[in-house]
Amino acid sequence: MTTTPRRAAFDILLRIEKERSYADILLDHELTHGTLQGPDRGLLTELVYGVLRRQGTLDHVIDQFASQKCSRLERSVHLLLRLGLYQLLYLDRIPTAAAVHATVELAKTLAPRASGFINAVLRQADRERQNIRFPDPVNKPAAYLAAAWSEPAWLTARWLDQLGREEAEALARAMVEPAPFTIRANTLRTSRDELQARLAGEGITATPCRYSPDGVRVDTPTAIGRLASFREGLCTVQDESSQLAAIFLDPKPGERILDLCAAPGGKSTHLAQRMGNSGTILACDIGARKLRLIEETAHRLGITIITTRPVDGTKPLTDLQGERFDRILVDAPCSGLGVIRRNPEGKWWKSPADITALARTQRAILHNAAEILMPGGTLLYGVCSTDREETDTVIEDFLSEQGEFVVEDLRELFPSHRELFTDRGFFRSWPHRHGMDGFFAARLKRLS
Ligand SMILES: C[S@@+](CC[C@H](N)C(=O)[O-])C[C@H]1O[C@@H](n2cnc3c(N)ncnc32)[C@H](O)[C@@H]1O
Structure with missing residues (x-):
């Protein structure tokens, strides 16, 4: 069945609201199986991500100009208002009249009784756009x-x-800005420079990352999976901040490594690269079905040293007790608050209580991992969050209970990356400071 970008965006936003489905999966499905062509595909993506990113502001504006508060609106009316307002306020290339007309036409099918109301709210928001009021930044900063x-x-x-x-x-x-699109050169098969040259041959402009020696920022919008260089295993998708986890754990060829929360395998495969595909990596995850993703990526990249195993890291790791590891990566499940540019729906689903619950899980996994690290071994704890409760607090609590562990100060180990580290020697990246996702890592050493 044919659709329009606005109708498809409405359907996707509705499913995200009703089912807590992920935007990227729904969009991918629509773009792969739907009928949209050419610029309509870009408009669909823009509408879905734009509305999710700006939802808080859009609702603030609706509350100001509509006779009913957002909380009292029917879901379809609320979503149509968000879609229309987003076009009015943020998409310069769409003329106001077109944005209002298209939204009202959609409303005639999806919420016929409310089409007049939607028309009125959008027109008033357009007339009053210079007069939108916000809370006082000084007295009510949050x-x-x-x-x-x-x-x-x-x-x-x-x-x-x-x-x-x-x-x-x-x-x-x-x-609220889109995140950069970053890939990692597979240094088992190519160098970063060669990859860049190869991408240029495929019509893709790319720039080397500042901090990750393997990272390349892709400047040309592209469906990476369609590129021959990707299919040939010359690169994989990974944000620069995530690439730095393997750099900071710094595994050596021949070592035995455990990656305890490994799926879909971005960091496991990077560790294997850094080890020259020599040694062993045991990649575990609670999601048994996700282990296949690690195996598929490893296969595409020509990596042979990774084996996978389903493991719940919060339970005592009795299966692994006999196997001591030189280095362990705990890339723990977290709030994802550092990556809300990529998954903007996530910020509307989380609560402080979720963060507290996640911090409990993070502590449990970290303690279990500590038990099976070789004396003298290195452990890297990471999360794609910058929130203190999931980062410094987890580590300080761990250190207060595990006397045989100390912090390895990343400022001393990687002086050229100094601006990425805290005054405790932890890694913390910020989108506004470093252009990367928000990420945290602490490197710990087991003394005995
Ligand atoms: C941040 S993701 C890991 C990303 C991965 N390291 C990478 O670079 O591709 C966190 C992972 O932890 C896994 N996880 C959640 N709870 C877990 C548990 N109790 N034990 C082991 N893994 C768990 C999730 O399934 C998820 O794949």
Whole structure:
């Protein structure tokens, strides 16, 4: 059946609301199996991600101009208003009249009784766009950031606490922008320079990453899976911050490595690369079905030293007790608050209680991993979150209970990357400071 980009965006946004489905999976399905062609495909992606990113601000504006608050609107009416307003306020290339007309036409099918109301709210928002009011930035900074930069207010309150007013706003601004698209050269098969040249031959402009020696930022929008260089295993997709986990764990050829939360395998395969495909990596994950993804990527990249095993890292690792590891990576399950540019729906689903529950899981996994690390061995704990409760606090609690572990100060080990490290020697990247996803890693050494 044929569709339009706005109708397809509405259907996807509705499923995200109703079923908590992921935007990237739904979009991928629509773009692969649907009928949209040419620029309509780009518009669909823009509408879905744009509305999810700006949802907080859009709702703030709706509350100001509609006779009913968002919380009282029917879901379909609410989504149509978000879609229409997003085009009005953020898509310069769509004329106002077209944005209003297309939304009202869609409403005639999806919410016929409300089409007049939607028309009125959109027209008023357009007339009053210069007069949109926001909470006072000085007296109500968390509410201001939440409304102006579309984040949940509990999250902006945490950012303010951690970063102060000015930086919290810089972070909030960065978090509503699209994330860069970064890939990793498979150094078992090519070098970063050769990969860049190869990409250029495929019409793709790319720039070397600043901090990861294996990273390349792709500047030309592209479906990477269709490129011959990707299919030939010359590269894989991975944000620069994630690439730095393997760099900072720094495994050596011949070593025995455990990656305890490994799926879909971005870091396991990078570790294998850094080891020259020599040694062994045991890649575990609680999601047994996801282990296949690690195996598929390893196969595409020509990696042979990874074996996979389903493991729940929160349970005592009795199966692994006999096997001591030289290095362990704990890339723990987390809130993902560092990657909300990529998965903007996630920020609307999380709560402070979720973070506390995740921190409990993170602690349990870390303690279990510590038991099976060789004396003198190295452990890297990482999360794609910058929130203190999942990062410093987990590590400080761990250190207070595990006397035989010490922090290895990353500032001393990687002085050229100094600006990425905290004054405890941990790695913490920020989108607004470093252009990368928000990520945290602490490197620990077992003394005895
Ligand atoms: C941040 S992701 C790991 C990403 C992976 N390291 C990579 O670079 O591709 C966290 C992983 O932890 C896994 N996980 C969640 N709870 C777990 C548990 N109790 N034990 C082991 N793995 C778990 C999830 O299935 C998820 O794949």
